[in-house]
Amino acid sequence: MSIRAVTRELLVRCVDTWAPGNLHAPHGAAFLYASARGIDHDAAEAALRAFGEFGDRLRGRLTLLFVAPGTEALAGRLAAVQREIGTPAEMAVHVVPGGNVGAVLKAAGAASGPLLAMVDDSIAKSFKAAVVLLTAPAGTWAKQRAELHAAGLGLTAGVELVDGESEMLVGFGTRSDKSLESFKSELWALDEYAGVRYRDPRDPEGHLMDISLEPNPGALRRELLARLGDGGLTVTELKRFALTDTVYRAADAQKLIIALLHSGAVRRSPEGGRLGGDVVISLAPAANG
Numbered sequence: 001m002s003i004r005a006v007t008r009e010l011l012v013r014c015v016d017t018w019a020p021g022n023l024h025a026p027h028g029a030a031f032l033y034a035s036a037r038g039i040d041h042d043a044a045e046a047a048l049r050a051f052g053e054f055g056d057r058l059r060g061r062l063t064l065l066f067v068a069p070g071t072e073a074l075a076g077r078l079a080a081v082q083r084e085i086g087t088p089a090e091m092a093v094h095v096v097p098g099g100n101v102g103a104v105l106k107a108a109g110a111a112s113g114p115l116l117a118m119v120d121d122s123i124a125k126s127f128k129a130a131v132v133l134l135t136a137p138a139g140t141w142a143k144q145r146a147e148l149h150a151a152g153l154g155l156t157a158g159v160e161l162v163d164g165e166s167e168m169l170v171g172f173g174t175r176s177d178k179s180l181e182s183f184k185s186e187l188w189a190l191d192e193y194a195g196v197r198y199r200d201p202r203d204p205e206g207h208l209m210d211i212s213l214e215p216n217p218g219a220l221r222r223e224l225l226a227r228l229g230d231g232g233l234t235v236t237e238l239k240r241f242a243l244t245d246t247v248y249r250a251a252d253a254q255k256l257i258i259a260l261l262h263s264g265a266v267r268r269s270p271e272g273g274r275l276g277g278d279v280v281i282s283l284a285p286a287a288n289g
């Protein structure tokens with residue numbers, strides 16, 4: 001499988017987790033897939049089919065917008081899918097050539113309700129959204145993350161997909177803790193794709209990881225120990241760091257903290273009792289030395 005296949009599967013899973021909580025919005029909800037480099041037609045079709053699964057749950061308007069240069073072939077393909085799956089009247093699908101995303105959203109009346117967007121790095125700065133799935137060149141996460149934050153999406157995650165010599169960054173931005181946690185869960189729940197592995201953009205050693213429900217904790221170990229080099233942090237703070245600053249989940253941090261305590265790499269205060277969120281973890285003297 002290719003990097004595109006992994007990205008497409010992530011998009012479908014984002015639709016599946018986003019749609020149930022947003023299709024009842026009083027002003028309607030919208031999905032935007034926009035790219036200045038051209039849309040992946042397979043991903044566009046997969047998104048349309050995924051939303052089609054929720055057709056019987058619609059209580060308001062749902063607008064699907066596909067915005068990119070050279071959309072003629074895509075328009076025909078999505079029209080055929082609509083005829084096949086029988087999209088309800090409440091679901092409007094628009095394929096728009098060009099790249100003025102803000103104007104398209106306004107014209108479609110889709111600028112005021114919940115918005116899920118799949119965009120590339122050339123488009124991300126041009127509009128506001130509640131949830132963004134972003135693709136960009138590998139090695140650019142610091143820049144993409146800053147721009148997501150500037151757009152008001154303070155909770156982010158980034159992962160690099162690597163397949164031989166091919167690599168690409170996938171970023172995620174949201175304002176919701178629940179949305180970020182769901183994305184992280186889906187990220188690691190993907191079926192393993194032959195040849196495609198993950199890399200944490202913040203891992204200084206750049207180790208590659210297989211896609212697995214139980215990811216290799218090596219990169220997280222390095223990042224937590226580096227974070228503790230600035231001083232002790234509570235278990236809650238370390239779990240939060242893992243969720244918002246690494247490719248890992250909060251639960252992965254909890255497991256790793258226990259392993260680090262057992263190995264003697266870190267110590268805890270207080271020394272006894274339950275490992276609650278207010279327990280302070282710090283580097284052991286040997287680790288400091």
